[in-house]
Amino acid sequence: MRPDRVTSRASGTNPSRRSFLTASAAVGGGLMMGISLPLGHSKAAQSEGFAPNAFIRIGSDDAVVLTMPYVEMGQGTYTSIPMLIAEELEVNLQQVRLEHAPPNEKLYANPLLGVQATGNSNAMRGAWKPLREAGATARTMLVAAAAKRWGVDPQSCRAQDGAVIHASSGRRLTHGELAADAAKLPVPQNVTLKSPEDFKLIGTPVRRLDAPAKVNGTAAYGIDARPPGVKIATLAQSPVFGGRVKSVDDAGAKAVKGVRQIIRLDDAVAVVADHMGAAKKGLAALKIEWDEGPHAGLSTEAVARELDQATQRSGAVAQNIGDVDKALAGAATRVEATYQVPFLAHATMEPMNCTAHFRNGECEIWIGSQAVARVQAMAAAAAGLPPEKVIVHNHLIGGGFGRRLEADGAVRAVQIAQQVDGPVKVVWTREEDIQHDMYRPYWFDRITAGLDGQGRPVAWKNRFAGSSVIARWLPPAFKDGLDPDSTEGAIDLVYDLPNFHVQFVRVEPPGIPTAFWRSVGPSHNVFVTESFIDELAAAAQQDAVAYRRALLDKSPRAKAVLDLVAEKSGWGQALPKGSGRGVSLQFVFGSYQAQVAEVEVSKAGAVRVRRVVCAADCGTVVNPDTVQAQIQSGIVFGATAALYGEITLKNGRVEQSNFDSYQVLRINEAPVIEVHVVQSSEPPGGMGETGTSAAVPAIANAIFAATGKRLRKMPVDANALKQPA
């Protein structure tokens, strides 16, 4: 809507901030570069001082080891991030090895500070400039070291294939042979980055480095940790949020073969055993009486009612352009609607788990976490230890989607481990995982638009209410009643809307913990805004693509992806009765994306998503296959949410418990997905979450095209689509 602001957001976290570098001799010889990467969900999270949190070590053995705070959870980061280093350092990708960044590794002089987390689709956006600068700086220093040794002009040398070459004399020294000399040189300022036409790796499809271990069973996730002597525990937490244990009869559980110990906490009971089979059997044999506490009567309906009421009072102004009330008063047509999105569980395939060993004033933890520093801090608080006494071993993540930005599982493991002699692996059953998730918030929107005589929107007014995850997770980023996540996708539309007003009313649901969830704020806002713009097109009796396109004169990148998706999807071509196409268009996480979904709706109201075509402009593409894979993944995730996703509460309890009641799209239901990526030299945008937020409204709009029924509440209600017999 305002291209200047949009452009600055597109370039990522904070493009004006010079990234900082240090260089020193590495322990054991070689060159060590320290880099400060931006982390967290906003600038507020970033430390102003220099505290390196990523390191490149070039060993005398030619190994290039990158230690970085971003974690691999399927998004391909462990492949695409090393590509940046390899590109600028002029080494083969195979030479680059990646290590998880531990929060307290003694090898590195500086502790990892700030909000160490992988989320908000920001790894590539954050790393794009600093890591290439680090690689280019190291390359410049290696070239200088070679030139000095040979007594030649550095300009006459170049780096290539892991070595520095002096072309005219044919001399060649590998990076490893030069690393110790390079470490003694000053760090050059303003090194030159390679220009895109010289890229050898960036933009080429590179095979995932983590794939081989994931097809032969050797990849180690948190749940696979087995420190010597480990016992296995599973637990029952109060079925009502905020309830407490009143009494436990553990006679039956203790009689189960392999059960070692029953642990009673304030609000949970755990069974420790030799193996999970015995722990589960013991848990089933426990007789637990709960004091259900103040939330025993809570229902989803009550939550929705409270949010509905909240949208009828004023909230914090998130965006204000023009004079929306005046424009509404003068509009030829007025369109009003309310929208709702449900609580959603993450249902990562790897259930929540954490292994902890509490001993002699310290605690060792094995976990797969998106936020290892948070795990360390919260585990330390739970254990009553200083953070440096908590040792965290991070692992591959069997699905994150925001769930593993939370440390509640580590806290539970510490509480249990404090009562166990030796290490204990706490594994949540799937039922516990779903019923004690921290949920994507329920949001309620009240939205009004005014159209002029030609049907063009002249006023847009939206007030929505719901939880602010940021306010809990990163308090400094919640300011004046607003946070950057809850409003993303609601206040920065691609369309030219001259009178535009958006308010957010923060309402925390009683007792129910909320959290980030793949695309979080946009997962809600893009559904609402792209459904509503579709409603406006229908009210104006105009084609949904043409209507949007007429509002995009100030947003050429958005127009380009819309045009591309219309062309590739065959927009406008006839479909059989009962089928329909729907479009969506968004700018979120620094990337533009348009989708067209094709759905088929049966007479019984069953929806089948047949095909989804996507056009994406995510700036410079680092690893094209990863971009394809992430969009495919995001679309399936969004289709699951649209068709099935819903956590409901009754009597304070979550009603869903496993994959029978909390369904996930399966292979026989999965749409054919076609992804078309626009060539661009803009900085990379985020990719991991964009497919999800765009898919939900595309599907809902396709259902409208197929049936004439507008679904303003997710997930899809088949009963509402059922045709009369």
Place this chain on the structure above:
Amino acid sequence: MPFTLKVNGASHSVDVDDDTPLLWVLRDVLGMTGTKFGCGMALCGACTVHIDGAATRSCITTIDSIGTSQITTIEAIGGTPAGAKIQKAWLDQEVVQCGYCQSGQIMSAAALLASNPHPDDADIDDAMRGNICRCGTYMRIREAIKLAAQTNKKAG
């Protein structure tokens, strides 16, 4: 009562209750962590192993039901012709993302390919619909199975 299990060609004696699911014997008693826990109710397929070549959900297969049958897990599936083809196709198609469900996916796909060298889309749906992938790698799983089947053709 101790049970003797034949896993990946080796015999193991385990002393657990007779109703203990095979999954936990593999993971926690024998330390073979390639087989994954996902749901405990045979709803997601993450725990799939082969028992005498048939894809089986180990999370609901009690230890007393196995007898002298041969158990094959992801750790050894590459030693079977179908398993090796599937693993290679998985890499060629870049199927994996988080990877957690992929042990089970590969076990289901290997059993399919071993029994049906040229599965069509409906065969793939039937064999693979019990395996959930939260990363949504389904398109690539389908392509990878078809790719592995093509190598069957070449091999005659």
